[in-house]
Amino acid sequence: MTVFHRNEKKEPLPASLRGGVVAIGNFDGVHRGHQAVLSRALERAEALGVPALVLTFEPHPRTVFNPDKPVFRLTPPSLRARILEAMGFHSVIEYPFDREFSQRSAEDFVQSILGDWLGAKEVVTGFDFHFGKGREGGPAYLMQAGSRHGFGVSLVDAFRDEGAEVVSSSRIRGLIAEGNVSEAAGLLGYRYTVEAEIMKGQQLGRTLGFPTANMHLPPEATLKPGIYAVRFRRPDGSIRDGVASFGYRPTVTSNGDPWLETFVFDFSGDL
Template identity: 50%
Template structure:
């Protein structure tokens, strides 16, 4: 099917000098006078990375650093706090991905009542030009900003140019006539279609969380697990997955269950990761888990013995898939600087 998705991987070794600035105080020197890509960039998917690539190119033209300019909380969270929002890449994960894209850093501004009330003109003049000293701006075709979303790409081009900003507006990235979007990726993850989600992302989707204490039930079943509480609004389909996980720079393969454990307690959703051939204490350590393949939906078993038998089959299938290798998209864990 027709596509304008780039086929090459843009991922580089992790930039150890990458600056993740939360917008407090003065602009860090490495980010002052940058060319900035502006947006929410949830997922930093293939469409977003076309914007990032254009930002890096424009920054080179102006001998300036390139940076991501994004907002926390997500503006949708500010305007509709009671409406669930499945974040593909929360801020810290977004920064981990951005650090592999040739950027000097990520500017994370607090989206609050003051920013929401800022006019489109003041957003350009006071924030971009005066505070950040930006030399250029790159946005997508559907980018809106300022009070009431009055600022448009055309407004940014006209008024930005008048203030000395180089402005680039990029078209949507499409595949098969459909726009590559965060919404499409959320829908794929909600359906358990990991292959499709990873294809649209351009890398294997991953989550980051600290390992917490559980009820030790997996150990009793012969499958000790690292338990991770994901965001309550994570919309990933409940089920069993083949995964890879990085802890302290070492990558392990494994099988994971995300769901409510209907055979036992039907409790709050939890990600339980069993690492193959691993012995050690992971409590309190940060784990990055990437999803490689969906194996089956979560289900309730009539007995513990039936559950363990299925876990044996799940593990065998996960090992097979992971040993064969999954081509098509890169892993952000496979680097000497893996996070």
């Protein structure tokens, strides 16, 4: 799978990717609600015999409009791309999102991006998708635009859990902030996953016989401080069980940054 971070003004897409089925959305978390949209796109692409693509936006639009309150990303772009690849998509297009782009009209988005650039055969999105300046484009507009520009439109209803509540990224963020990672996993469809570089710590755990892998999470991460059962994936793909502590260490550091410290069971060596 290929990931493109570009727009229609930079360079064209490979001809082999034009004329595909395009799933549109931010897809932060790639949760069960997103998976309903994405699965529909994959089904339609297979039925039509065309590529399956995802059109998403980077950075997250909420971060552009509220830079002082960055969004807690459930899935950073690299992790989201790996999940989408595992689902079977041919390409992910991370369209650069900025204030200039947010001022483009809905018709410009349809004609310039979906039509001229992607040559979309069909577009699949959620029931609440809006686009264009002032969110002027909605589901009804997209259906009409598809008729004018010659592409099909498939809208997917809200996905609800067993309690009939809508599954959403904001709801999952709230559960993680409460430390309820088990319920969050039920809505995600997989265990909540974090990616971070291992940092060299002060090796205090090693002196006690419990060496840990120390990682900083993004400052906007809202995981509740506590102790968590984890599975640790090493760069070689091997997976180890462990236990992790997330929180602040005022007696050890003074910079106030939270750490995720993971002790990997039955392992000795470099992580």
